Amino acid sequence: MRAIIFNEHSPSLEVYQYTEDMVVPEPGPEQVLIEVHYAAINRLDNWVRHGWKGLNLDFPHIPCSDFSGVIVKTGERVENWQPGQRVTANPLMWHGEDRFILRGEHNLSPTWHILGENIRGACAEYVAVPARNLIAIPEDYDMRKAAAASLVYVTAWHSLMVAGDLRATEKVLIVGAGGGVNTASIQISKLAGAEVFVIASDAKKAERAREQGADWVHDRSTEDNWSKAVYLATGKEGVDVVVDNVGEATWQKSLRCLRNGGRLLTVGGTSGYNAVVPVNMMFGKHLRIIGSTMGSQFDYRTVMTQVFRGTLDPVIDRVFPMQEFRAAMERMLANEHFGKILLQVKK
Numbered sequence: 001m002r003a004i005i006f007n008e009h010s011p012s013l014e015v016y017q018y019t020e021d022m023v024v025p026e027p028g029p030e031q032v033l034i035e036v037h038y039a040a041i042n043r044l045d046n047w048v049r050h051g052w053k054g055l056n057l058d059f060p061h062i063p064c065s066d067f068s069g070v071i072v073k074t075g076e077r078v079e080n081w082q083p084g085q086r087v088t089a090n091p092l093m094w095h096g097e098d099r100f101i102l103r104g105e106h107n108l109s110p111t112w113h114i115l116g117e118n119i120r121g122a123c124a125e126y127v128a129v130p131a132r133n134l135i136a137i138p139e140d141y142d143m144r145k146a147a148a149a150s151l152v153y154v155t156a157w158h159s160l161m162v163a164g165d166l167r168a169t170e171k172v173l174i175v176g177a178g179g180g181v182n183t184a185s186i187q188i189s190k191l192a193g194a195e196v197f198v199i200a201s202d203a204k205k206a207e208r209a210r211e212q213g214a215d216w217v218h219d220r221s222t223e224d225n226w227s228k229a230v231y232l233a234t235g236k237e238g239v240d241v242v243v244d245n246v247g248e249a250t251w252q253k254s255l256r257c258l259r260n261g262g263r264l265l266t267v268g269g270t271s272g273y274n275a276v277v278p279v280n281m282m283f284g285k286h287l288r289i290i291g292s293t294m295g296s297q298f299d300y301r302t303v304m305t306q307v308f309r310g311t312l313d314p315v316i317d318r319v320f321p322m323q324e325f326r327a328a329m330e331r332m333l334a335n336e337h338f339g340k341i342l343l344q345v346k347k
């Protein structure tokens with residue numbers, strides 16, 4: 001089958017290869033085989049190519065956690081799913097029945113793993129996934145948007161609505177405008193009835209963030225001291241919640257933006273993981289830092305229901321032919337995108 005593969009970890013994008021020679025995976029008894037129409041890239045694909053201690057891949061590895069497609073085959077124990085159905089899936093997977101899984105907290109299970117991270121992903125003609133991870137794509141829904149949504153929406157939903165306990169009328173600051181998690185966070189915060197503040201890297205992205213519903217946007221290319229701007233814009237009180245997945249480069253400013261008792265939500269550290277946290281600010285301002293990863297199957301169903309209703313609307317940046325995978329990654333790494341970058345897999 002056609003696929004994007006790499007055979008070794010490397011900082012270089014040169015290791016990605018297009019092949020037509022991968023073997024079609026055989027679905028396990030509780031899996032389905034899906035013909036992939038579109039796949040989407042995430043920052044995770046970049047970290048996986050670099051590799052880290054403890055990540056032991058079965059090379060050749062296939063990138064991409066997100067996809068949309070059509071079921072072509074079902075495993076022998078699969079009920080309720082048939083060939084021909086249009087589907088996408090929660091990329092978070094798990095094994096067995098530990099206490100977290102029994103409580104529906106799949107993303108806390110020690111067994112959690114992610115499609116395209118520890119196991120071969122979806123940038124291929126076919127992908128096999130557990131049937132329990134699937135969700136049906138409504139007949140009239142755009143297959144590109146369906147491929148764009150899963151990973152970033154389930155992550156942003158869990159972080160804001162479950163771990164972060166966001167309430168209507170709270171003030172949320174989102175650090176970065178056009179990222180996958182950030183565009184989802186702008187929309188989810190608005191849907192929850194929050195007032196949304198955004199830090200954008202340039203004027204164009206600032207404008208796009210306003211179109212997404214942001215109430216107040218700061219263009220950091222004009223003034224990088226944005227914590228002061230946020231402080232003044234909130235009547236010298238600060239925001240209730242900061243969404244910061246940038247990490248090392250921004251955490252100190254983000255912490256300064258919080259009101260007394262505020263919370264910083266994190267799912268990533270794109271600029272680095274060694275952020276400085278002034279301890280006096282933590283206790284003096286009663287702050288909380290709340291980390292999370294991905295979401296449960298219930299979170300996934302909940303957020304995808306809103307996506308398919310159109311109350312949350314994935315932003316598509318650009319669609320590349322799958323053979324141009326390297327160019328797609330280059331665009332993301334250059335931070336040129338606003339929304340999700342897709343690969344067209346089906347000819």
Ligand SMILES: NC(=O)c1ccc[n+]([C@@H]2O[C@H](COP(=O)([O-])OP(=O)(O)OC[C@H]3O[C@@H](n4cnc5c(N)ncnc54)[C@H](OP(=O)(O)O)[C@@H]3O)[C@@H](O)[C@H]2O)c1
Pocket residue numbers: 042043044151152155175176177178179180181182199200201202205245246249250267268269270271292293294332335
């Ligand atoms: N734990 C999880 O479950 C999980 C899930 C998804 C993602 N993540 C992690 O979360 C991070 C974001 O993922 P993503 O897919 O949304 O990435 P992305 O699409 O590449 O977005 C990166 C965002 O970071 C912003 N940014 C970068 N440097 C900045 C700086 N110095 N100051 C302010 N903003 C800056 C960009 O702002 P502009 O748009 O304004 O340029 C952009 O919005 C990654 O590290 C990823 O690995 C974790």
